[in-house]
Amino acid sequence: MTAPTETSAPTSSPRAARKHARSGALRRIVAIARKEALHVQRDPRSLYLALGMPIVLLLLFGYGVSFDMDHLPVVLVDEDRTPESREIADRVFASGDLHMVGRASSGDEAHGIFARREAHAVLILPRGTSESIGRGEAVEAQLLIDGVEANSAAQLQGKAESALRSASLAMSVEAMGPRAVAIPTEVRLSTWFNPEERSQLYLVPGLAAYILAIVAVLLTALTVSREWERSSIQQLFVTPVRTYEIMLGKLVPYFLLGVVAEMTVFVVGAWVFDVPMRGDPLALASASLLFLLGMLGQGMLISIVARNQMVATQVATMTSMLPSMLLSGFVFPIENMPLPLQVISNVVPARYFIHALRGVLLRGNGFPEIGFDLLMLTAFACLMLFAGTKRFKRELA
Amino acid sequence: MSSILATTLGRDFGKAPSVNRAVGEISLEIPRGELFGLIGPDGAGKTTLLRMMAGLLPPTRGSVRVEGIDPFGKEADHARDVIGLVPQEHSLYGDLSVGENLDFFADLYGLTGDDLRTRRDRLLSITRLGPFQARRASQLSGGMYKKLAVACALLHQPEVLLLDEPTNGVDPPSRRELWELLYEFVEGGMTVVVTTPYMDEATRCHRVALMDRGEFIALAPPQQLIDSLDAAVLEVALASVPEAREKATAVVEASPLVVASSPLGASLRVVVERGNEPAVAAELAGLGTLVPAAASFEDLFLTAIARRERDAKSSTARKEAA
Numbered sequence: 001m002t003a004p005t006e007t008s009a010p011t012s013s014p015r016a017a018r019k020h021a022r023s024g025a026l027r028r029i030v031a032i033a034r035k036e037a038l039h040v041q042r043d044p045r046s047l048y049l050a051l052g053m054p055i056v057l058l059l060l061f062g063y064g065v066s067f068d069m070d071h072l073p074v075v076l077v078d079e080d081r082t083p084e085s086r087e088i089a090d091r092v093f094a095s096g097d098l099h100m101v102g103r104a105s106s107g108d109e110a111h112g113i114f115a116r117r118e119a120h121a122v123l124i125l126p127r128g129t130s131e132s133i134g135r136g137e138a139v140e141a142q143l144l145i146d147g148v149e150a151n152s153a154a155q156l157q158g159k160a161e162s163a164l165r166s167a168s169l170a171m172s173v174e175a176m177g178p179r180a181v182a183i184p185t186e187v188r189l190s191t192w193f194n195p196e197e198r199s200q201l202y203l204v205p206g207l208a209a210y211i212l213a214i215v216a217v218l219l220t221a222l223t224v225s226r227e228w229e230r231s232s233i234q235q236l237f238v239t240p241v242r243t244y245e246i247m248l249g250k251l252v253p254y255f256l257l258g259v260v261a262e263m264t265v266f267v268v269g270a271w272v273f274d275v276p277m278r279g280d281p282l283a284l285a286s287a288s289l290l291f292l293l294g295m296l297g298q299g300m301l302i303s304i305v306a307r308n309q310m311v312a313t314q315v316a317t318m319t320s321m322l323p324s325m326l327l328s329g330f331v332f333p334i335e336n337m338p339l340p341l342q343v344i345s346n347v348v349p350a351r352y353f354i355h356a357l358r359g360v361l362l363r364g365n366g367f368p369e370i371g372f373d374l375l376m377l378t379a380f381a382c383l384m385l386f387a388g389t390k391r392f393k394r395e396l397a
Numbered sequence: 398m399s400s401i402l403a404t405t406l407g408r409d410f411g412k413a414p415s416v417n418r419a420v421g422e423i424s425l426e427i428p429r430g431e432l433f434g435l436i437g438p439d440g441a442g443k444t445t446l447l448r449m450m451a452g453l454l455p456p457t458r459g460s461v462r463v464e465g466i467d468p469f470g471k472e473a474d475h476a477r478d479v480i481g482l483v484p485q486e487h488s489l490y491g492d493l494s495v496g497e498n499l500d501f502f503a504d505l506y507g508l509t510g511d512d513l514r515t516r517r518d519r520l521l522s523i524t525r526l527g528p529f530q531a532r533r534a535s536q537l538s539g540g541m542y543k544k545l546a547v548a549c550a551l552l553h554q555p556e557v558l559l560l561d562e563p564t565n566g567v568d569p570p571s572r573r574e575l576w577e578l579l580y581e582f583v584e585g586g587m588t589v590v591v592t593t594p595y596m597d598e599a600t601r602c603h604r605v606a607l608m609d610r611g612e613f614i615a616l617a618p619p620q621q622l623i624d625s626l627d628a629a630v631l632e633v634a635l636a637s638v639p640e641a642r643e644k645a646t647a648v649v650e651a652s653p654l655v656v657a658s659s660p661l662g663a664s665l666r667v668v669v670e671r672g673n674e675p676a677v678a679a680e681l682a683g684l685g686t687l688v689p690a691a692a693s694f695e696d697l698f699l700t701a702i703a704r705r706e707r708d709a710k711s712s713t714a715r716k717e718a719a
Contacts, residue, residue, distance in 0.1 A: 024507075031504030035490065035497075042492040231486040235549065237453055238482045239505040240474045396453045397410065 028241045032249025036223065040253055046219055050257040054211045054264045061207050062200055062273050072156050073101040073119040077109075084130035084171065088139065091167035092123070097159045107144060114146040121145045121156050132168075136176050139168040193362045201276075204269040205357035206330030208262070209350040212288075213295050213324040214317070215261050219254045220299030221306070221316035224392070228307040234396065243392035247385070251296055258292045279360035283367045283374075287356040290377035294349050295320065297384030304392045324350035349380040398465065400557055400588035401427040401450060405459035407611070408445050419445040421611040422459060427590065427604075429556070432583045434602030434619075435592040436698065442611040443592040444485060447559050450590065451482045464556050478506075481550035485561035485592075487542065491535030495526055495545055498534055499552065506553040513552075520548040523578065540571025547578065558582060560591045564598065576601055596695040607701055614701050623692050628656055628700055629674055630692045633665040635685040645684045652680055656707075657699035666690065668700045 040046050074093075078085050093100045101119050104110075110122040124142040132139045143160050145153045193201075224246070227233040236246065266284075269275040277284070299316055306312035325331060327341060328350035334342055345351050356373035359365035367374075403425040410417045420442040427433050435443045448454040449461055452468030461468065468476035489498050499520075503513055521527040524544035529537070534545060543563050550558060560579075564572045576598070579589050583603075591602070599605045600619040607615040607622070615622055633649075635641040642663065649658045649667055654677050657668040667687075669677050678687050 027507060028505050031501055035493065035501050038493060038497065039490075230491075231484060231488040232490060233488075234453060234482065234484045234486070235488045235502070236505070238451055238477060238480060238550075239502065240477045240507070241505045395455055396448060 025242065025245050028245045029249040029252075032241070032246055033252035036250050037253040040257070046222075046257070050215055050219060050261045051264060053215055054261045055268060057211050057214075058204075058207055058265060058268050059272070061203060062269075070097050071099040072097065072121070072152060072159070074098045074121045074123050074156075074160075075102045075104050075110075075113050075119040076100050077104050077107055077122060077124040079106070079127050080125050080129040082130035084133050085125045088129065088133070088164070088167050088171060089123075089125065091170065092160070092163045095159075095163055098123075098156075098163060107142065110144045119146075120149060120152055121160065123160065133171050134175055136172040139164065200273040201362060202358070203330075204265075204273055204275045205361055206328065206354050208265045208269065208357060209291065209328060209353045210321070210324045210330055211265055212258065212262055212292060212353075213320040213350055216254070216258045216292055216295035217299040217302070217316045217320035218313065219257060220250070220296045221302045221312040222309055223250045223254070224300065224303035225306050225309045225312040229309055237394050237396070243394055244389045247300055247388055247392065251300070254296055255292065258296060259289070262288050262292060275361055277361055278364035280366035283365065283370055284357070284360045286367075286374060287353055287360070287370060287377060290374060290381055291349060291353040294377055294381035294384055297381055297388060301384050301388045301391065304388055323348040327351065328354050330354055347380075349377055352376040398429065399426045400429040400431070400464060401425065401433075401590065402462045403446075403450070403459065404461075406446070406449060406456050406461050407458045408442075408449060408454060409457045418611050420449070420456075423611075423613055424459075425606070425613070425616075427588060429588050430583060430586050431588055432579060432601070432603045433588070433590045434599050434605040435590065435608055436594075436596070436599045436605055437592075437608030438702065439594070440610075441608040443608055444561055445611075446608070447482075447561050447590065447592060450557075451480055451559050452476050453482075478553060479556045481553070481555035481558045483543070483546045483550050483558070483560040483563055485565065489534045489542070489546055489549060492533060494531050494533055495537070496530040498545060498549055502549045503552050508553060516552065516554070520551060523581070524548050538568075538571070539566045540568060540574065543567055543571070543575060544578070547575070551582075555587075557588045557590070560589070562592050562594065564593060564595065572598075596693070596698060599694050599698075607698060609702055609705055614705060615697075619694055623694055623697050626668075626692045626697050626700060627671065629669045629671050630690050630696050631667050631669060631674065631677075631687040632661060632690045633667065633681065633685045634688050635664055636683060638684065641684050645681060648680050648684065649677075652677060654680075657696065657703045659695065659699060666696070668696050668703075 076089055078089060089100075092098060098121075102113075104113065104122065107122060107124050113119050113122060122144040124144070126140060126142065129139055129141070141164055143157065145156055147153050224233075227236065266275075270277065298319065302315050302319070303312050306315060323345075327334075327337075327345040327348045329345070330350065334345050334351065337345065352373040356365075356370040356377075359370050359373075363369075403423055405422040405424055406420065407418065407422045408420045410419055423446065435446065437443050445454060449456050450463060450468070452463075452473060455469050463476055464479045466472045466476040466479060468480065490501070493501065499517055503509075503517070508516075518527075521530065524541075524547065526541060526545055526548065529541065534542060537545060547558075547560070547563070558579075563575055567575065579591065583589050591598075593599065602619060604617065605615075605619045605622060606613045617625070633645055635645060638644075642665070645665055646658075646660075649655050649665060654673045655667050655669055659666050664685075667677070674687060681687070
């Protein structure tokens with residue numbers, strides 16, 4: 001009771017007597033960041049989203065979605081019934097790409113085989129196969145393919161063709177000696193950067209972008225819309241806090257979460273899928289942080305405009321998941337897209353991130369090669385954050 | 398100097414074809430240290446008016462000054478030092494504790510040092526929230542939650558405290574406690590503006606504005622408003638006949654001579670334009686007799702609203718006739 005003014009009317013001392021110190025924006029940003037971190041701590045669902053989702057998606061996609069196919073089931077029709085036709089069949093199925101699941105007496109049975117889904121293809125070795133081999137001529141085998149599974153159909157065709165060609169060629173050479181056989185032009189294949197042609201090496205960088213896009217956009221999409229929905233925004237707006245301070249403060253904890261999610265993806269990628277790190281780690285880190293910032297900014301902008309957690313979640317999912325999967329070159333090569341989609345893909349930041357990631361991880365690129373990608377990622381992040389501050393007004397309605 | 402000065406202040410919502418005039422054109426002057434009440438039915442525009450004073454909602458027309466400052470002008474930040482707001486909705490952070498909520502707002506207002514500590518302790522003690530500092534705001538009762546909201550709004554020692562229906566959903570003992578707090582602040586020189594749908598709370602204010610459809614229909618000290626009621630307030634003493642109350646209610650509601658009526662215990666309360674008492678008594682013959690009663694704030698409020706509706710109807714009727 002040494003200060004009577006405090007005990008009598010502490011809530012209404014005149015402004016002149018006010019002693020509180022005014023410190024600037026930094027303190028308010030820190031306060032917002034700390035509060036946001038408390039929200040995450042108290043409701044750990046966003047923690048699971050940031051840490052669990054990358055691992056689950058990576059394992060799911062990495063193991064489940066391989067574009068490589070082997071053991072494609074094939075039914076054999078041997079109309080020639082000679083030792084030569086048997087041997088050529090053995091050689092075709094020896095590689096393991098094609099797997100013989102049964103025999104049939106004629107190609108007429110193909111319809112039933114496909115309908116019962118017993119095999120994806122029927123390989124017919126016609127009469128005269130042994131003579132063709134004996135004369136060193138091309139074997140006119142027939143391949144019936146179930147075209148419903150378009151992807152496996154395409155791979156089947158290629159694999160069956162090359163297996164047949166090499167098998168019949170080898171047998172002709174054995175039978176007649178190399179000089180008697182007209183060998184077609186031979187291309188010596190040498191695949192660089194990914195000699196085993198493992199699709200995981202190609203997929204993991206795409207997945208990294210896809211996962212980060214979803215996690216980062218979803219995390220921030222709820223932060224401002226939650227304040228609107230719970231009307232705490234009123235209490236914020238009557239304090240001296242600025243909207244850009246709210247945005248920056250909210251970015252801090254989610255940026256840290258995003259970095260952890262990002263590192264999880266790379267560590268799992270390297271550890272489980274043997275994705276190499278051939279280029280400049282600093283270039284990789286720069287691209288990752290810029291992409292993360294852009295995605296957080298996109299989520300923030302959605303959150304500011306939506307004002308409702310339901311709408312924000314839906315818009316966030318649509319605008320992060322679809323473009324970063326379909327228009328980024330992750331699944332479909334950009335050069336194969338129709339022109340309008342190619343044009344749209346120019347504003348999808350995941351496109352530049354994936355390009356940079358594949359460059360650094362697989363091709364051994366550094367800053368000079370991915371400079372344009374970094375520039376585009378920076379532009380996107382700035383655009384999102386700028387649009388957010390423009391749209392976020394310190395007033396209701 | 399006036400604490401709050403509104404000049405033809407108004408706010409519309411919506412776009413051209415369907416504009417909703419939430420607040421029409423209100424001019425108002427509230428001196429420093431006044432406890433000012435805004436009374437009106439739901440949708441009268443009380444919250445919109447309060448939000449304009451708080452600097453949350455820019456007006457469509459007119460202007461507002463709080464302690465001489467335009468809350469939408471260059472000195473908007475200065476205005477925020479002067480204003481404290483307790484919104485109608487639960488707008489604190491439910492997952493944060495009482496102490497964390499207070500500390501968060503102290504940070505946003507840039508408060509530090511011993512001064513903050515003594516004020517924080519004092520606010521916790523007068524709101525009796527001290528023992529509950531570690532409790533999450535979402536776990537507080539309605540009354541405690543409101544007191545925490547008041548404490549958060551007062552941390553920075555505003556000159557003006559705006560409260561939007563602070564006693565809504567608060568039990569009667571906590572209501573009384575909240576009002577005692579408001580009296581204490583006003584005695585300390587603070588200006589307090591409070592909206593309420595409760596008539597008994599209106600009489601606790603220094604001055605009261607009756608608000609309906611975006612306009613003030615009366616503004617005066619509550620007792621003066623009650624005294625100015627130029628109509629007869631009567632209670633119906635029911636006769637002992639079966640269903641007297643139901644029949645009397647039907648007669649009163651159908652009668653064009655009765656301005657307003659409200660149930661009163663087992664009986665009825667009616668407001669009748671002066672001179673019409675015998676006619677109404679005749680309508681009620683056999684069901685009960687009329688006994689003069691003292692006017693209350695509720696009678697005044699119902700009468701004012703009913704007269705406005707009647708006038709609005711007759712003016713549209715005149716327009717249709719013309």
